[in-house]
Amino acid sequence: MAGSARLTTHVLDTTHGKPAAGMRLDLLMVHGDHTHHIWSGHTNADGRVDQPLLEGDRFHLGSYELIFHVGQYFERIGVNLENPFLDTVPVRFTMSEAAHYHVPLLVSPYGYSTYRGS
Template identity: 70%
Template sequence: MAGSGRLTTHVLDTMHGKPARGMRIELHYVHGDHTHHVTDSYTNADGRVDNPLLDEQQFDKGEFEIRFHVGQYFERLGVEIKTPFLNVVPIRFTISEDKHYHVPLLVSPFAYSTYRGS
């Protein structure tokens, strides 16, 4: 059942102090012990995806997971890390209301944080 909400994200590269351009982002719907792929996106120059991950037509309540491909992003930038730590950062969350959900990621090669934004 489609709702009136939407799901957006953005990524900030805290190592370089700028938006994370060109990071691959996957969205999955979580169903029990497995997931269903919904969409793939890449961040733009502002660290955002050009369109919502879920718009009003696709929006639905449930459990979702955004997978941020941070290892690939830092490798592409040429960041030399002797022992890589973060590869794919999964953020699993529940959409329970027909509202705007914004799930940003602040990331370096060794740490990340997120929150429910607006």
């Protein structure tokens, strides 16, 4: 896919009012009832990934799942939860046109929200 077609993400820790630096992410492509792993990495100090998750020849239309490892993140930064509520947050979405898809995550230890950003 040519042009500006790409996939990006951004994670904000709403409990502390700051970017979620160092959160592990996994990107999977979904094929019917199975998936295959495409990428793993961590957010930078700004809660973003340094490069688009998909762009250029790596960008393909279809269904994907971004898995945010929020439980590990909150444990690593010292949020001690006796009974953790969230472990991983999977966000499944479909890219149906060659465009910029931005999938932000706003997260706390007890809830999250996401949307198609710009």
